[in-house]
Amino acid sequence: MSAARSNTHAQAVDAAIELFTRKGYEQTTVEDIADAAQISRATFFRRFRSKEDVVFADHELLLDAVVVLLGETRPAARGVTPEELENVDPYVEVCKAARLVFDHHVGQRETSVARHRLLQDVPALRDRELVTTHRYERAFTSYLRDTLPADTRHSTASVAFAASVVAVHNAILRRWLRDPDQDLRPELEEAFADLRRAARNPAGPTAEPTTASTSPAPARTQGTAGTAGAEGRVGTAGTESTDDQAAAAAGTAPNRRVVVTVLDGDADPDVVARAVRDALGA
Numbered sequence: 001m002s003a004a005r006s007n008t009h010a011q012a013v014d015a016a017i018e019l020f021t022r023k024g025y026e027q028t029t030v031e032d033i034a035d036a037a038q039i040s041r042a043t044f045f046r047r048f049r050s051k052e053d054v055v056f057a058d059h060e061l062l063l064d065a066v067v068v069l070l071g072e073t074r075p076a077a078r079g080v081t082p083e084e085l086e087n088v089d090p091y092v093e094v095c096k097a098a099r100l101v102f103d104h105h106v107g108q109r110e111t112s113v114a115r116h117r118l119l120q121d122v123p124a125l126r127d128r129e130l131v132t133t134h135r136y137e138r139a140f141t142s143y144l145r146d147t148l149p150a151d152t153r154h155s156t157a158s159v160a161f162a163a164s165v166v167a168v169h170n171a172i173l174r175r176w177l178r179d180p181d182q183d184l185r186p187e188l189e190e191a192f193a194d195l196r197r198a199a200r201n202p203a204g205p206t207a208e209p210t211t212a213s214t215s216p217a218p219a220r221t222q223g224t225a226g227t228a229g230a231e232g233r234v235g236t237a238g239t240e241s242t243d244d245q246a247a248a249a250a251g252t253a254p255n256r257r258v259v260v261t262v263l264d265g266d267a268d269p270d271v272v273a274r275a276v277r278d279a280l281g282a
Helices: 003-023 030-037 041-047 051-055 057-071 082-086 090-107 109-121 123-147 156-178 185-200 242-250 269-280
Strands: none
Touching: 003 030, 003 041, 003 051, 003 057, 003 109, 030 041, 030 051, 051 057, 051 123, 057 090, 057 123, 090 109, 090 123, 090 156, 090 185, 109 123, 109 156, 123 156, 156 185
16 A cells, blocks of 8 residues: 555544544544545545444454465465475464554554544444454454364364454453553463463363463453454463363363353353353353
């Protein structure tokens, strides 16, 4: 994208978010945004199809960047030797792509925080955010199915890992959006490392002990993969049950199930329990 187009994009996005915050989403017109961004109405519609599109314009660019980044280590990537591909860890590459998204939001602090607040007030935008989140999941799943070993790529492992990465990213990102002065990058890295360990050894305890979360919710930080409106938890508990320990001692796989659910950060215990039961199909 050219520098001129990049500047136009940034001006329109920043102007739209500021106007939506100050005047309200419904009260702001395309003409208002174009005037504030110092572009014509025709130029606005060449870049964006609607007011809603301008809110999520950064995500469109980020999705493109994610696809390009992952494409560099796909088997069909040009200029990559078979020897180099042998050293590629698909789980690590997906986490790198998710970090790209996280770092973008942190780097655009004022716009990211304002957009987050706007999403809380406009239900239609939250629906669009869920669609965007699903697109990240599909990009990650597609990449994993192209790059994981043949006995793994078509299993539910690729879907589960992609969804978990997005969930962890989103929950930690939302925590940062509520308090952008905190540095949550180390926690994000730790959470991603936990997911990778679980993905590589799904039948038994992880080789490295997981660190118990200090947050009030009962699982690893991160709700829907990091940019959506609600916050939840994903991951595995930090300790093993007696049955799991006994199974490990006997050399058999413990009887575990991993549940991913998305909840508001202030959800009460009854809501959490009901969501878990629903996810289990109880």
